[in-house]
Amino acid sequence: MKLKKFIAMAAVVGMVAGLATGCGGSNSDSSADSTGSDAKTEASADFDTSSDITIVSREDGSGTRGAFIELFGIEEKDASGQKVDNTTAEAQITNSTSVMLTTVAGDDYAIGYVSLGSLDDSVKALKIDGAEATADNIKSGDYKVARPFNIATKKGSDNELSKDFISFIMSKEGQQVVSENGYIGDDSAAAFSGSNPSGKIVVGGSSSVSPVMEKLIEAYKAVNKNAEIELQTTDSTTGMTSTIDGSYDIGMASRELKDDEAAELDNQVIATDGIAVIVNKNNTADELSSDQVKAIYTGEALTWDEVLN
Template sequence: MELCVMKKMTKIAAAVAALGMMASSLTGCGGGASGAISVITREDGSGTRGAFTELCGIMEDDKDNTVSSAEVTNSTAVMLTTVAGNAASIGYVSVGSLDDSVKALEVDGVAPSVDTVADGSYSISRPFNIVTKDGEELSDAAQDFFNYIMSTDAADVISKEGYVAQGTESYTSNGAKGSVVVAGSSSVTPVMTKLKEAYADVNPDVTVDVQQSDSTTGVTSTQEGVCDIGMASRELKDTETGVKSTVLAMDGIAVIVNKDNSLDAITKDQIKQIYTGEITEWSALTEQ
């Protein structure tokens, strides 16, 4: 009987130890997942990557110093899925795209939100721009859609999607009919799709086609006349000539980790060190 009890106690102890090892693989010293940090970034051409690397000091002298071992994702959706499925990962997405599949970290003591972006206290913020040809008039249909998305009428749609609207004037349709092509940033695409749906209620005679790619493609497509309006989740570069940008909304870039990560806050300097390869282990965040 005693031998049987001892065997059961041994099995229980082994099970407890195994659970302890599993927990320690996810959290370490209150600082996050243990072991190596899995750095996740966006593809070249992504406006979110361009804004993130610039705002966090990862971009220096026009060189993106993101560590070469970083895993590259090609859209906001893939970034969310990747971080949600990797306990050791860190990534970044638009604040308006956040969902409960990941955890957003405070940056320098400020949580990413519409309010903190609006009041300027959240430092990793960037514009959502719409891009048009400089010196050329839009078609009547494109101008009518432009007028709508930049109006106070569209502000509620933009705000509900988690962004800070910039429109200041009410919308009056010019009565246009036809079609409009809008192309570019995968970060801007979700809110642009919602704007397209709302616009259909006020002017059903104009068809809007929203095509998702990236910010750079949105700019070049506008330059080449492939689309009427481009979408860019960053400022225009000096080399991107012949076009102009208008701020549709302000957005924050949230730094995200896996939901099982115990880390709740980070600094911009730590973000830079992680993405440039200076910090490679989660434990290093608790030592600073």
């Protein structure tokens, strides 16, 4: 199967090189668009459905992985009632959203998953059970692969800057930042009324929450120039444990809090986010069912023709 992948990739590279040689500076924009379309069609035609699926997942501790395996039924309870992650041992593990995107974009036969708000045009998002991964479909309930973005502080914390920043996040202005960046916010939030406290806080955790948090920090510092906020991108579990031990003033998690975390932390949902199931743009698939995604990630389906035919 690896030889087939190499041959398919070599064919695409050769084809693109040939097109580049044949295109002169006098070509019009319309002909360039046509050539690009033809190239995409030929690349898709070269997709070998008998090839092995390259399964790409996130690391343990990732909130996106935790939500993904729960939503698709990949995590199940064993006879003793303990939750077991049945992700196949053949899965490649990535440690961030950006690495997930580049990995899938670089392998014709790869499948992965990312936060909807982090999705870009380097990959293709699949419909799941007939619904596209869009904010509107999450709001309507048609796209069901969604999870909360949580922030948390240690119980009893009285840091004024943390309180003021969280108040901004949950305000009309903060929730507008959330919506503008592709997530689902609270349209009924009240306008921000802050106290401009000074000082420094550390916010850390989920790499899925981090991009929108960066935008929220930027927007907040525009209204409170006395604030110094450091953002550390790790994962959801580190976000919660580091808030409990005092390393972070505010932790980020792209999942629900676990019982032991909730016992020591106060949390708020700042946004709702979808999880997009992604494939390489040369993949001929446009849609999978939830059961097919589960079959892939548990190792039941090994080649693309098992789910596409």
